Amino acid sequence: MWPVSFLYSLRNKSLYWNRVLEWSEMRKVEQNNFNFSNNLYLSVFVGICPSEKLLWQYLQQDAEALEQNCIGSEFGIDFQINCFDYDIDEWCASAVNDQMSGDIDTVFADVAEFDLNLLKQDYPNGLDKMYNTAVIIGRLKYEGAIQEVQNEKYGYFRFLGAYPEPLPDKIKDTSDMYKYALDQLAQWGYCISVEYETIDFKEHFIWRAEKDGKTFTALDPLRLLGIVTIVREYGDAWDRAEIPGVFSIKPVKV
Numbered sequence: 001m002w003p004v005s006f007l008y009s010l011r012n013k014s015l016y017w018n019r020v021l022e023w024s025e026m027r028k029v030e031q032n033n034f035n036f037s038n039n040l041y042l043s044v045f046v047g048i049c050p051s052e053k054l055l056w057q058y059l060q061q062d063a064e065a066l067e068q069n070c071i072g073s074e075f076g077i078d079f080q081i082n083c084f085d086y087d088i089d090e091w092c093a094s095a096v097n098d099q100m101s102g103d104i105d106t107v108f109a110d111v112a113e114f115d116l117n118l119l120k121q122d123y124p125n126g127l128d129k130m131y132n133t134a135v136i137i138g139r140l141k142y143e144g145a146i147q148e149v150q151n152e153k154y155g156y157f158r159f160l161g162a163y164p165e166p167l168p169d170k171i172k173d174t175s176d177m178y179k180y181a182l183d184q185l186a187q188w189g190y191c192i193s194v195e196y197e198t199i200d201f202k203e204h205f206i207w208r209a210e211k212d213g214k215t216f217t218a219l220d221p222l223r224l225l226g227i228v229t230i231v232r233e234y235g236d237a238w239d240r241a242e243i244p245g246v247f248s249i250k251p252v253k254v
Contacts, residue, residue: 026062029071031082038141042114042165046107047133047157052096055133058154059094075135078149079159084137092137100130108134118163133157138165173222181221185209185228190216192224 036043049055061072061083072083084092093111101107103126104119111134133155141162148158185192190209197206207224209216216231218224234241 026065026074027077028065028068029077031069031071032080035082036140036142036144037084038162039139040165041141041162042136042138043140043142043162044114044119044160045135045137045157046127046131046160047135047155048100048131049096049133049155049157054154055094055096055135058151059092059135074151074154075157078151078157079142079146080144081140081142084140092135094135095133097132097134100132102127102130107131108136110134111136113138114163114166119160122161131158175220178221181225185221185225188228188232190228 047055049058058075059073062070063072066072066083071077071081073081076082076084093113095110097107097110099106104116104123105112107127108116108119113136135157142159143162144159146159148156150156182192188211190211193208193210194205195208196203198204204219207218207221209224209228214231216224216228218227231238234243
């Protein structure tokens, strides 16, 4: 029996070569000297596409093309969009529905990543014809001249509009926030470093911020920013300041 790791490696190689074959006939078009990247907007498209597989091929980015300063996808070539983060950290969503429809709620049922009422305000009578495909690309404010495309292989696609991307109303600590914490500390003039230490027989990263002879340490950048902020707000004698206890417990519905 082959080791799991070996089988996994073979499977990945197979996927890689399949992608190479899928991209081998991709057109090579030099990138434009403009782009539509915008962290506060998303762009909405509809289409008529034969299958999910073809839609994936149409949208998927070709890293080799991007390295050669070419537009990164067939979709991008058609709409003159250099590149977009389709499957990285910015959320993007797409779907090919089983049935054609001109109803906005139906077409976007599986990709309702924003307030569809914004779309309905621009299209109060519904879509202009029947579609089965929805594409939403985040962090992109498309303002190109090409509004619709008929691609012989992938189908028909139309741009509907660019809308403000929803901002989170609930925020929790994640490693995505580390760079912001470190940037703020750097702006405050702290020298930041990180090293390994063993605590309770376990190895941990220890983050340090140093300035004016003071050293702050924490297990992650968010904690580091927190303790630095406390000292900045309450002074060096922060632990002697009289602070009223503030605590709230949400009632639990039984």
